[in-house]
Amino acid sequence: MHLVKVAVIGDADSVLGFRGLGMTVVTTDDPVEAYRKIEELVRKRYGVIFITEDLAGKNLAIIEDYKEKIEPAVILIPSSRSDEQFAMNYLYEMVNKAVGINLLKEDNN
Amino acid sequence: MAVMRVNPNRMELMRLRGQLNVARRGHKLLKDKRDELMRQFISLVKRNQKLRLEVEKLLREYNCKIVLAQAVMPEQVIKTALYSGYDNLILQAKRKNLMSVQVPEYFVHDQTMLEDSSDEKTEKIVKAQKRSTTYIPYGLSGVSGELDLAILTLHKVLPVMIELATVEKTTQLLAGEIAKTRRRVNSLEHRMIPDLEDTIRSITMKMEENERANTTRLMKVKDLILEKEIRERRSRNEKLFWKN
Numbered sequence: 001m002h003l004v005k006v007a008v009i010g011d012a013d014s015v016l017g018f019r020g021l022g023m024t025v026v027t028t029d030d031p032v033e034a035y036r037k038i039e040e041l042v043r044k045r046y047g048v049i050f051i052t053e054d055l056a057g058k059n060l061a062i063i064e065d066y067k068e069k070i071e072p073a074v075i076l077i078p079s080s081r082s083d084e085q086f087a088m089n090y091l092y093e094m095v096n097k098a099v100g101i102n103l104l105k106e107d108n109n
Numbered sequence: 110m111a112v113m114r115v116n117p118n119r120m121e122l123m124r125l126r127g128q129l130n131v132a133r134r135g136h137k138l139l140k141d142k143r144d145e146l147m148r149q150f151i152s153l154v155k156r157n158q159k160l161r162l163e164v165e166k167l168l169r170e171y172n173c174k175i176v177l178a179q180a181v182m183p184e185q186v187i188k189t190a191l192y193s194g195y196d197n198l199i200l201q202a203k204r205k206n207l208m209s210v211q212v213p214e215y216f217v218h219d220q221t222m223l224e225d226s227s228d229e230k231t232e233k234i235v236k237a238q239k240r241s242t243t244y245i246p247y248g249l250s251g252v253s254g255e256l257d258l259a260i261l262t263l264h265k266v267l268p269v270m271i272e273l274a275t276v277e278k279t280t281q282l283l284a285g286e287i288a289k290t291r292r293r294v295n296s297l298e299h300r301m302i303p304d305l306e307d308t309i310r311s312i313t314m315k316m317e318e319n320e321r322a323n324t325t326r327l328m329k330v331k332d333l334i335l336e337k338e339i340r341e342r343r344s345r346n347e348k349l350f351w352k353n
Contacts, residue, residue, distance in 0.1 A: 001201060001202065001203050001204075002201075002202055003199050003200065003201060003202065004199070004200050004201075004202045004215070005197075005198070005199060005200075006198050006199075006200060013175070014172070016175075016187070016188065016191055017171060017175055017191065017259055017260060017263050018263065019191040019192060019194065019196065020191050020194065020247075020259075020260040020263060021198055021260075021263055021264065021267055022194065022195060022196055022197050022198030023196060023198050024196040025196070047200065047202050047213075047215070048200060048215060048271075048274045050270065050274075067281045067285065068281075068282070068285050070204070070211055070212070070213055070278075070282070071202075071213065073213065073215075073274045073275075073277065073278035075270075075273060075274045075277050075278070077164065077168060077270070078164075078165050078168050078169070080172040080175075080176075087161060087165075088158070088161060091154070091157060091158065091161065091277075091280075094280070094281065094284050095150075095154050095284070097284065097288065098150060098283075098284040098287040098288055099147060099150070099151070099287070
């Protein structure tokens with residue numbers, strides 16, 4: 001068992017409040033910069049990194065690169081700006097790839 | 110049908126038969142593993158979906174509240190208020206073994222373990238931790254109540270988000286493992302096992318063919334020898350006859 005720190009990356013409006021929970025907040029609007037920031041956070045041994053879905057949606061490498069590793073967990077959260085359901089669709093796609101059929105979509109409709 | 114390029118002899122045949130046996134056993138095991146992984150994956154994914162919907166709902170709520178806060182206070186004030194706290198949220202991470210996949214598990218770092226001891230030094234730590242994790246990290250004067258409400262909403266989201274992190278990471282890791290296992294099962298089922306079977310069949314057939322060729326050759330040689338013998342005896346008999 002070990003201890004990990006938590007960070008949030010996203011545009012200022014969506015993530016600033018997480019500072020009130022004690023998370024480390026990184027504000028950026030640039031997907032490429034976000035990727036660099038994540039690398040930096042990983043070096044500093046952050047275990048859980050939340051990232052807004054519109055940032056991740058513009059630079060898929062952000063999630064793909066850490067998908068197979070145990071640490072860190074890069075998790076999508078919705079941002080205040082868009083309502084594009086990217087995270088949910090990403091989940092559907094992952095299920096689709098692993099199982100071959102989409103198990104979840106029917107539940108939704 | 111693809112036959113491997115091997116020498117058709119008994120040695121190879123035995124080797125291939127052993128390989129086929131192992132391949133069949135491995136295939137059965139991997140298939141079981143895949144089915145079980147799939148079962149776990151499905152329930153995980155459903156939970157993941159539920160948690161995500163909840164997080165999205167709660168964060169939307171938070172966004173509404175923070176917009177209200179932004180409406181009554183200048184952005185600078187909010188920023189200063191929020192940045193006055195510490196950024197020291199720490200989670201406990203455990204490793205769990207799920208179907209031989211290492212998956213993480215996150216918990217909010219609980220301080221009850223620290224509170225038990227009455228050591229002066231620990232008490233200080235406890236106090237520091239308590240101070241850092243009290244609900245609202247900024248001074249209440251000069252900041253309007255809307256921001257407090259928003260932060261309190263976030264406190265409600267935190268446990269759900271942490272569970273989502275655990276579940277989503279597990280799902281991702283399991284998905285990778287399922288894909289790997291499925292590829293292995295398929296390659297065994299559609300490539301390795303049929304190839305081995307074909308090769309074994311072709312080797313057996315070639316060996317039988319050799320056997321038959323050998324028999325006919327032996328028969329032919331026997332005929333030749335017999336013929337020679339007969340000819341010799343005949344000539345010997347003839348000689349004997351003429352002598353008498």
